[in-house]
Amino acid sequence: MEQALLSWIGALASIPTEVVWLAGATLSGLISIHILLRKREVGAAIGWIGLVWLAPLFGSALYALFGVNRVTRRAQKLRIKPSRPNPADRAEEPEGPPLPERFRPLDRAVQRITALSLQAGNRIETLRNGDQVYPAMLAAIGEAQHSVALSSYIFRKDEIGRAFLSALEDAHHRGVAVRVLVDGIGSGYFFAAIYGGLRRRGVPVGRFMHSVLPWRMPFLNLRTHKKLLIVDGALAFTGGINIADENRVATNPPEPVRDVHFRIEGPVVAQLTAAFASDWAFVMDEDLEGPLWFPPLGPCGETQARVVTSGPDADLRKIELVVLEAITCARTSIRLMTPYFLPSEVLVSALSLAALRGLAVDVIIPMDSDHAVVDWATRAHVDPLLRSDVRIWLDDPPFDHAKLLVIDDAWCFIGSANWDTRSFRLNFELNVEAYDPGLARHLDAFMREKMSLRLTLEDLSRRDLPVRLRDAGVRLLLPYL
The missing domain is CATH 3.30.870.10 (Endonuclease Chain A)
Known part of the structure; x- marks a missing residue:
């Protein structure tokens, strides 16, 4: 094998310099064309073009891994089918009081940006740290009757992670439709303990943009950072908290992380469910439809709210x-x-x-x-x-x-x-x-x-x-x- 490797290196060394230069220039030229057509930010375009010309092979490899956005095509292909009822347009949604005049331009702009209407009749409760958040989330999973949707960037298999693992398994075994999404890097690229644990227990789980195949790895830089739990399509938790022991500040972890999370009820939960359903279709190519996931939702508070999603696809910026x-x-x-x-x-x-x-x-x-x-x-x-x-x-x-x-x-x-x-x-x-x-x-x-x-x-x-x-x-x- 060593002799074969030496022969291969010798063959490469024998290639004329002109051929190597021409191949590098051709590669750099093709990638430069792609950058000019695809990169809207001038600074980024100049930086990438400079890199691929200074180091054609290295720069081209970096651009393939981190510079090319192949998500748009896949996201559009797997986006929720038009047959799904639009939760934002339900006839039963309550009308809230008119917004103050100073906020009406903002409302109009955000509606055009998101293509979602402002939802009235919601209640939003603030929860502090994992000490308040995790018991509330676990209790909601324990009381679920129809469906549980959970998405987390970090989901560790530590003490609190194992508690969630058990709660999700229990819900699955009692007939609740459970769907879990974890990020392909944030929750472990090589050793995804929670992902493996859920699969072994038969709980449907997906890893967002994860692949060990070299030709499917240009997504390393694009992660799902969402933290979302939706129970029975009617109760949601979202905010900044991942699932890890470090967020339980009262237990004095070595490196505590404080945070704020929110408990949400009301018609806007349908928009949260639609956001999860879009991600689930993106990862697993399965539609989540019907009253199991989108039940009728009446008003339960005074807050007017709307979901805003963002990502390097159709939701860019x-x-x-x-x-x-x-x-x-x-x-x-x-x-x-x-x-x-x-x-x-x-x-x-x-x-x-x-x-x-x-x-x-x-x-x-x-x-x-x-x-x-x-x-x-x-x-x-x-x-x-x-x-x-x-x-x-x-x-x-x-x-x-x-x-x-x-x-x-x-x-x-x-x-x-x-x-x-x-x-x-x-x-x-x-x-x-x-x-x-x-x-x-x-x-x-x-x-x-x-x-x-x-x-x-x-x-x-x-x-x-x-x-x-x-x-x-x-x-x-x-x-x-």
Whole structure:
């Protein structure tokens, strides 16, 4: 075998230089054409073209793995069939009170972005950390009579993971239709313990964009980041919490992660179920239809809400566009909290302009997140915001993974999306917008408690030169952090 390998290397070495150069130039030229036709962002297009010409083989391989979006075709092919009733258009959906005049442009814009109508008659309850969230979710699974749909980016087979595994197995054995989606990387690429455990127990489970076949691996950079549980098509949980022991803060885990999750009832749950059904069809090529998954839903609260999904398919940039529209429509205040803060230049400009026109703009980020590289890049990224009087606050440890946005003390945006390019452009995400002054006041008070230590321009200028160079260098990876 060694002799054969040496012969193969010798054969490659004997290829004329002109042939090698011509092959590399041809490959680079073809890929450059693809980039020019497919990449809308000028900076990304220039970067990829430069890479494939400087290193044709290496650059082409990287572009094939991380630069080509093949999801659009597959997502459209497997999207829910038109025969499914549109939950947003049901005749029995209640009509809510008219929105205040200042929010009507935002409502019109989001309806056009999402093609979903605002749903009245919902109730949204805030739950803090896994200590409150997991018992409520497990109880709901235990009481399920018809269906359980669960999607999670991280689903570990630790103590709480095994509790969910048992609850899902029990529901399956008593005749409940159970469907579980886990991310193909977030929940383990090589050793997916939960996935294997569910399969061995006969519970239908899918792995989102996972394959060990080399020709099916260009999806490594595109993940489902959604956290969603829907029981009997009528009760939903969503927000930022994965399924892992680290979220049970009261048990004092080695690296605790605080977070916020939401319990939702009302007509908007049908939109959440439709989002899960679309993902399930995408992964498993099975439609979820009928009253088992989409029962009639009456009003049970006063909140008007709508689901906003986003991903590198037909939903590209929808969450980012909704955020931009909300910032543009804001009149008095913008307050947001996110574990990772690396917004695009467009969002940086929008926040800066909001502060310059006199709005109170507050951004709350962790003092130290669970990804030091992101913290470094953030310090090199926020200078324009601070110069525009956007106030950035550092939250004390332990790390808080909550993602919240409140506009004008009335409009809320909650869910799985962080404020970075990965969430806005690469990941499959799910957020919920809610017009609810009561919920807004509650979330606003929660965020205000964290506004004690302010990051200033002086703090950034005191960094040593090597640190500033490190931070600025890492910031170049912004599209993939």
